Amino acid sequence: MVVCGDDGLAHRLAAELRGVYGEQVTLVVPASERSVRPPVVVRTRAASALLDRVVTAAVGLTGNGTAGGNGGAGATGGHGSPAHSSGTGGDPRGGIRLMEAAEPSEAALAEAGVERADALALVYDDDETNIRAALTARRLNPRLRLVLRLYNRRLGQHIEALLDQAAALAAGSADGDSADGSGFDASTTVLSDADTAAPALAATALTGTSKVLQTGGLLLRAVERPPAGAGVSAAPGLATLALLSPTDPTDTTGPGGDQGPTLLPDAAAVRDGGERTTVVLEQVSYAGPALPDGRGVMPWFASLFSRRLRWSLAGMVGCVVALAVALWLVTGIHPLRAFYLTLLDLFAIDDPAIGQSVGRQILQLLSGLAGLLLLPVLLAAVLEALGTFRTVSSLRKPPRGLGGHVVLLGLGKIGTRVLTRLRELNIPVVCVESDPEARGLATARRLRVPVVLGDVTQEGVLEAAKIHRAHALLAVTSADTTNLEAVLYARAVRPDLRVVLRLYDDDFATAVYRTLRAAHPGASTRSRSVSHLAAPAFAGAMMGRQILGAFPVERRVLLFAAVEVGGHPQLEGKTVGQAFRAGSWRVLAREESGDAPGLTWDLPDTYVLQPSDRVVLAATRRGLAELLGRRGRVGT
Numbered sequence: 022m023v024v025c026g027d028d029g030l031a032h033r034l035a036a037e038l039r040g041v042y043g044e045q046v047t048l049v050v051p052a053s054e055r056s057v058r059p060p061v062v063v064r065t066r067a068a069s070a071l072l073d074r075v076v077t078a079a080v081g082l083t084g085n086g087t088a089g090g091n092g093g094a095g096a097t098g099g100h101g102s103p104a105h106s107s108g109t110g111g112d113p114r115g116g117i118r119l120m121e122a123a124e125p126s127e128a129a130l131a132e133a134g135v136e137r138a139d140a141l142a143l144v145y146d147d148d149e150t151n152i153r154a155a156l157t158a159r160r161l162n163p164r165l166r167l168v169l170r171l172y173n174r175r176l177g178q179h180i181e182a183l184l185d186q187a188a189a190l191a192a193g194s195a196d197g198d199s200a201d202g203s204g205f206d207a208s209t210t211v212l213s214d215a216d217t218a219a220p221a222l223a224a225t226a227l228t229g230t231s232k233v234l235q236t237g238g239l240l241l242r243a244v245e246r247p248p249a250g251a252g253v254s255a256a257p258g259l260a261t262l263a264l265l266s267p268t269d270p271t272d273t274t275g276p277g278g279d280q281g282p283t284l285l286p287d288a289a290a291v292r293d294g295g296e297r298t299t300v301v302l303e304q305v306s307y308a309g310p311a312l313p314d315g316r317g318v319m320p321w322f323a324s325l326f327s328r329r330l331r332w333s334l335a336g337m338v339g340c341v342v343a344l345a346v347a348l349w350l351v352t353g354i355h356p357l358r359a360f361y362l363t364l365l366d367l368f369a370i371d372d373p374a375i376g377q378s379v380g381r382q383i384l385q386l387l388s389g390l391a392g393l394l395l396l397p398v399l400l401a402a403v404l405e406a407l408g409t410f411r412t413v414s415s416l417r418k419p420p421r422g423l424g425g426h427v428v429l430l431g432l433g434k435i436g437t438r439v440l441t442r443l444r445e446l447n448i449p450v451v452c453v454e455s456d457p458e459a460r461g462l463a464t465a466r467r468l469r470v471p472v473v474l475g476d477v478t479q480e481g482v483l484e485a486a487k488i489h490r491a492h493a494l495l496a497v498t499s500a501d502t503t504n505l506e507a508v509l510y511a512r513a514v515r516p517d518l519r520v521v522l523r524l525y526d527d528d529f530a531t532a533v534y535r536t537l538r539a540a541h542p543g544a545s546t547r548s549r550s551v552s553h554l555a556a557p558a559f560a561g562a563m564m565g566r567q568i569l570g571a572f573p574v575e576r577r578v579l580l581f582a583a584v585e586v587g588g589h590p591q592l593e594g595k596t597v598g599q600a601f602r603a604g605s606w607r608v609l610a611r612e613e614s615g616d617a618p619g620l621t622w623d624l625p626d627t628y629v630l631q632p633s634d635r636v637v638l639a640a641t642r643r644g645l646a647e648l649l650g651r652r653g654r655v656g657t
Contacts, residue, residue, distance in 0.1 A: 022038050022044045022045065022046045022047070022138060022139060022140050022141075022142070022563055023046075023047045023049065023130075023133045023134060023135055023138045023140070023141045023142070024038070024046060024047070024048050024049065024141075024142045024144065025049040025050075025122075025125045025130075025133070025141070025142065025143050025144070025145065025154065026049075026050065026142070026143070026144035026145055026170075027050065027051050027145050027146055028144075028146055028552070029525070029550065029552040030144045030170070030214060030551075030552040030555060030556060030559070031048060031050060031142075031144050032048070032050075032552075033552045033553055033555075033556040034142055034144060034556045034559050034560055034563075035048040035117050036117075036556075037556045037557055037559075037560040038560050038563065039116045039117050041557075041560065041571050041573070041578050042560065042564060042571075042578075042642065043116075043642065044116070045116050045118075046116060046117045046118065047117075047118045047120060047133045047134055047138075048117055048118065048119050048120065049120045049121075049122050049125065049129060049133050050119070050120075050121060050122075051121065051122070051123055051124075052121045052122075052123060120132065120133055124150065125143065125145070125150065125153075125154035125157070126157075127157050127161070130154065130157060130158055130161060131161065135158050135161050135162055135165060136161050136162050137162075138162065138165060139165075139166060139563075140165065140166035140167070140168065140563040140564070141155075141158050141165055141166070141167055141168070142168040142169075142170075142559055142562075142563055143155055143158075143167070143168070143169050143170065144168075144170040144214075144559065145170070148171050148172060148173055148176070151169045151170055151171060152169070152171070152180055155167050155169055155180070155184060155209070156184075159184050159187050159188060159191075159209075163187070163188050163191030163207065164188065164191075164207040165188075165207060166207055166208055166209075166210075166562075166563060166565065167184060167208070167209040167210070168209075168210050168211075168212065168559055168562045168563050169181075169209065169210070169211045169212070170211075170212060170213065170214060170559070171211050171212075171213060172213055172215070172434070174213070177211035177213075178211070180209070180211060181209045181210065181211045184209035185208060185209050188207045188208075188209070208565075210562040212555075212558060212559055212562060213438075214551050214552065214555035215434045215435050215437075215438045215551070216438055217554070217555040217557075217558035217559070218435065218438075218549075218551045218554035218555045219435065219438035219439045219441070219442045220233055220235045220240055220442055221233050221549070221554040222435070222439050222442075222495060222497065222521060222523065222549065222554065223240070223439055223442040223443050223446065223448075223495075224240055224242060224305050225495075225521045225547045225549065226427050226443070226448075226492075226493040226495045226519070226521050227305060227427075227446070227448060227493070228242060228305055233305060234302075234569060234570040234572070234581055235569075235570075236569050236570075236581070236583070236620065236637060239304055239305075239620065240304065240305040240442075240446065241302055241303065241304055241305065242302075242303060242305050243262060243300050243301070243302060243572045243574075243579075244300070244301055244302075244303050245265065245298050245299070245300055246298065246299050246300075246301055247298055248294070248295070248296050248297065248298065248299075260301065260302045260607065260609050260622075260639070261286060261291055261299055261300070261301050262284070262285065262300045262301060262302055262572070262574070262579055262639060263282050263283060263284045263285070263286070263299070263300040263574045263579065264282060264283040264286050264290065264291065264294045264297045264298070264299055264300075265282050265297055265298040265299070265300065265574070265575065266281055266282055266297075266575060267295070267296070267297050281575065281577070282574050282575045282577055283297075283604070284574060284577060284579060284604060284641050285579075285601075285602075285603055285604055285605065285606065285607045285639060285640075285641070285644075286603060286604075287601070287603040290603065300572075300574060302609070302639075305446070330398070330401055330402055333398045333401075334398060334402065337391070337394070337395050337398055340391050341363060341364070341367060341391065344363045344366075344367075344384060344387060344388050344391065345359050345360040345363040346359075347384055348362060348363055348381070348384050351378065351380040351381060351384065352377075352378070352380075352381055363384075363388055366384070366385045366388030366389055366392070367388045367389070367391055367392040367395065373385070416462065416465065416466060416471075416472040416474070417469060417470065417471045417472065418471055418473075419451045419471040419473065419485065419486060419487050420471065423449065423451070423471075423487050423490065424487065424490035424491070425449065425490070425491075425492045426448075426449035426450060426451055426487065426490075426491055426492060427443060427448055427449070427450050427451075427491065427492055427493050427494075427495055428450075428451050428452075428453065428483070428486045428487075428488055428491045428493070428494045428495065428511075429443070429450050429451070429452045429453070429495050429497065430452075430453045430454075430477050430494070430495065430496040430497060430498055430503075430504065430507055431453075431454065431461075431496070431497045431498035431499070431504075431523075432452055432454040432456075432459045432460070432461025432462060432464070432465060432472075433459060433460065433461065433497075433498070433499055434460070435497045435499075435523060435551060436452070436454075436461050436497045436498070437460060437461035437464050439495065439497055440452060440461060440464060440465060440468070440470065441464060441468070444468050444470065450470050450471075451470070451471045451472075451473065451486045451487060451491075452465050452470055452471070452472045452473070452486075453472075453473045453475065453477050453482060453483070453486050454472060454473075454474060455474070455475060455476045455477065457474055473485045473486045477496075477498070477503060477506075477507045478503060478506050478507065478510075483507065483510060483511060483514070484514075488511050488514055488515065488518070489514055489515055491515070491518065492519065493518070493519040493520070493521065493545075494507070494508065494511045494518055494519070494520045494521070495521045496508055496520070496521070496522050496523060497523040498523075501524050501525055501529060504522045504523060504524065505522065505524075505533060508520045508522055508537070512537070512540075512541060512544070516541055516543075516544060517541075517543060517544045518544060519544065519545040519546075520537070520544070520545070520546055520547070521547045521548075521549065522547070522548040522549065523549060523550070523551060524548050524549070524550055525550060525551075530548040530549060530550050530553070531548070533548045534546060534547070534548040557570055557571060558570070567582045567583045567584055568580060568581070568582050569581040569582060569583060569637065577641070578641075578642060579639050579640070579641065580639070580640050580641070580642060580645050581609075581637065581638070581639055581640075582637070582638060582640060582645060583612070583635060583636070583637050584635070584636055584638060584648070584649070585634075585635050586630045586631060586632055586633070586634040586635070586636060587632035587633065588632075589648060589649075591606075591648055592608070592630050592636070592648075593630060593631075593632050594629065594630065594632075595629070595630055596626060596627050596628060596629050596630070597624050597625065597626050597627070597628050597630065598626030598627070600630060602644065604641065604644070605640060605641060605643070605644030605647065605648070606638050606639065606640035606641070606644040606645065606648055607638060607639050607640070608624065608630070608636050608637075608638045609622065609636075609637050609638055609639055610622045610624065610636065610637040611624055611628075611630075611634055611635070611636050611637075612634075612635040612636070612637070620637060
């Protein structure tokens with residue numbers, strides 16, 4: 022595998038390929054003096070050290086004076102020393118070869134071994150650089166799998182089709198499949214770090230974990246479940262992925278008495294697992310209150326007028342009805358005529374009750390007084406309705422009484438993608454943005470999401486977003502200090518609030534996470550860098566389009582792949598139960614085609630897999646290599 026880039030994503034991706042998939046990696050980065058973001062790293066490292074010292078002095082902590090984690094060095098994207106390479110999480114002596122090149126020229130790609138490589142990732146921050154290098158690499162090796170980082174989605178689709186067509190023509194095959202029988206296609210995959218990080222950020226805000234898998238329009242996560250009690254069965258429709266290591270050292274359950282985790286156990290192993298914790302796959306969903314969609318008369322009326330004004334109008338209506346009933350009882354006239362006369366009195370229309378009973382005259386005076394009181398109420402309703410219409414034409418305000426929502430800070434490239442993903446999950450969101458020209462405001466307006474315009478560091482902005490009643494705070498602005506300041510202020514308002522920070526530098530993210538967890542042990546805190554969240558998707562694309570993602574299970578890894586049943590004798594013509602091989606692979610779902618594409622997750626064990634079926638399965642690295650017939654590494 023060859024990885025070319027100029028920021029932290031390249032280093033994180035190289036570490037992911039080596040550490041998770043066991044691949045041999047060549048990492049191509051700019052020379053040390055061409056590092057693109059040294060000021061950011063220097064600032065964040067200094068800030069992380071300062072943050073640790075302050076919190077240590079404040080709460081008497083020990084051991085947090087240094088920023089833990091091994092991902093921060095990779096954020097410079099340009100250092101060529103072995104120490105920096107090991108800082109990405111990989112060992113240069115254990116499979117990561119470091120190479121410096123000012124740009125991904127033809128000579129540099131050739132020296133990196135692109136002509137002999139299985140896959141190439143181009144993750145420079147500049148779209149033009151990635152496209153130019155991809156065209157060169159496709160010419161050098163038509164059977165090379167390409168993964169490009171592009172921000173322009175529409176351009177990415179055209180580039181993907183163009184490079185795939187070039188590979189097919191050069192290889193003499195219409196579908197671009199490689200001819201080595203490996204089952205991996207010489208494809209081109211265009212990804213955006215914003216798009217790939219958004220599902221994990223959304224899931225973290227909702228469930229507190231970023232170990233998620235996105236497939237078939239669903240967001241899935243691996244959940245650890247304690248042993249069920251006697252007579253209690255697990256929730257239906259959940260696939261058991263693993264049995265964790267036993268907590269009792271005398272417990273030797275598992276294959277061969279191994280005390281490590283048991284991946285993809287069969288029913289007997291789960292039943293005999295004793296007190297071992299299971300890891301199951303479940304869908305990420307939201308069951309809390311939803312924002313009003315604005316459709317219908319009552320939601321529209323409620324959003325149009327404030328609560329105080331609605332109560333005032335209701336009181337005036339009740340007063341009019343009471344006066345009409347009293348007039349009917351006093352004079353004995355028809356109820357409709359009594360109501361009509363009350364309205365005449367109310368609006369001071371000339372119909373004096375001269376010569377009539379005293380009761381009628383008193384009611385007329387009371388009706389005139391009620392009319393005087395009604396005038397300012399009607400004026401306030403008109404003015405508020407006009408102001409509300411102006412707001413609807415631009416941005417919505419957070420509804421009164423809103424609670425259980427997610428407060429999203431920042432509507433830039435990352436924030437816009439996260440907002441879209443949250444609304445796809447029907448999660449109520451309130452956005453906070455300081456730039457009135459931010460790219461995500463159009464998306465928020467289209468999705469009818471409330472937005473608070475203002476600097477989040479200013480007092481009153483988070484309160485306007487109803488932070489005191491929120492479920493979680495998701496800070497994804499482009500400034501690390503802004504995200505940190507907002508989180509610290511929100512924690513002062515709500516110590517138990519779940520917070521998720523987007524931080525650029527991994528070292529800084531680790532330091533913030535540790536110190537916030539130490540200061541607020543009872544609250545959920547997550548700090549994430551975009552490169553850390555995006556690297557698994559880029560690594561999976563380098564392994565082939567059928568790789569959907571990977572979940573770590575203790576020191577082992579489970580892969581998820583989409584595989585065509587045809588051509589695999591272990592699957593073709595077998596039932597789901599027969600195709601399952603404990604410890605190697607397990608069929609989880611079948612892709613549906615036609616007018617309503619999707620995934621069927623409740624496949625019965627008796628369903629016979631057809632050659633035309635495409636299935637989603639979980640597998641170990643060794644099992645997937647055996648299933649796909651791939652030569653080379655067979656690590657677990």
